[in-house]
Amino acid sequence: MDARWEPLGRKLKVLTAEGFGFGTDTLLLADFSMPKPGSSCADLGCGCGVISLLWGYRARPGSILALDIQREALELLGRSILDSGMERLITPTEGGIRDYKNILPHQSLDLIACNPPYFPPGSGAVSRSPQRELARHSASFLLTDLAEAAGYSLRHGGRLCLCLPASRLGEAVAVFSGHGLEPKRMRLVQQRPGKKPYLLLLECRKGGGRGISVEENLFITDGSGMYSLEMKRIYGDYLEQ
Secondary structure (H helix, E strand, O other), rough: OEEEEEEOOOOOOEEEEOOOOOOOHHHHHHHHOOOOOEEEEEEEOOOOOOOHHHHHOOOOOOOOEEEEEOOOHHHHHHHHHHHOOOOOOEEEEEOHHHHHHHHHOOEEEEEEOOOOOOOOOOOOOOOHHHHHHHHHOHHHOHHHHHHHHHHEOOOOOEEEEEEHHHHHHHHHHHHHHHOOOEEEEEEEEEOOOOEEEOOEEEEEEEOOOOOOOOOOOOEEEOOOOOOOOOHHHHHHHHHHO
C-alpha cells in the first residue's frame, strides 16, 4: 500500500493511501458534528480517520471509537494516532455496522458521526476501485443499519450527525424519525452562489421532539471563486499548510 501523509492542520496530519483518502464532505461533517468536552463519541465508517483526528485536535472529547470494516484503513489510522499522540483517546475498531451489539456500547454514547455510502445499492456510477465503491454503494451499510446502531448505542438526547447527497433528505428524515432519532438540525451545502445544494448535513437526536432548525446554506466558494469566509473558518489552520 503506497501511503502518504496529508496535512490537516499545523500540528496534525493523516496517513492516506489509494482508496483511503478524504474529501471536503469529511471536513464539513467533522466541523458540523464537533463534540463537546468530555463526551463519548463514535466515528462509524471512519476510513483513514480524519473525523476522529480532527475531533481530537480541535475539541476535548472523552473517548472516540473509530469503526471500519476495512483493516487497511484502520492500519493507516493507527499510524496517524501514534503520530498525533492520541493513543489514549481514539480506539480503532474493526467490524461491520450490523454487528453493532457486539461492538458499540449500549445507550451510553453522546455523539455518533457517519459519512455513509452516498448512494443506495444499484444507483449512481460504479467505481473501479473496490474501496471507493464500498464508500459509494454498500448493501451492508444502509441508512436503516445506521439508525438501528445509533438507536442502540446513543444515550437519550445523544446526537447522530451525518452527510448525504441533498437529494436523500426525504429518505433520511423518514428512516431516522422512524427509529426514534428525530432530525433536529440541518444545513445544505452549495458549491457557490447560484448553484443548487448538493450536500446535506443532518443532526438527529435520540428521543428529540418534533421541529428542525434549518441553518443558512453553506457556500464552498464565493462569487469570485475564492473560499467563502465560512469555509476558511472550517478549514482553519489546514489552509496554512
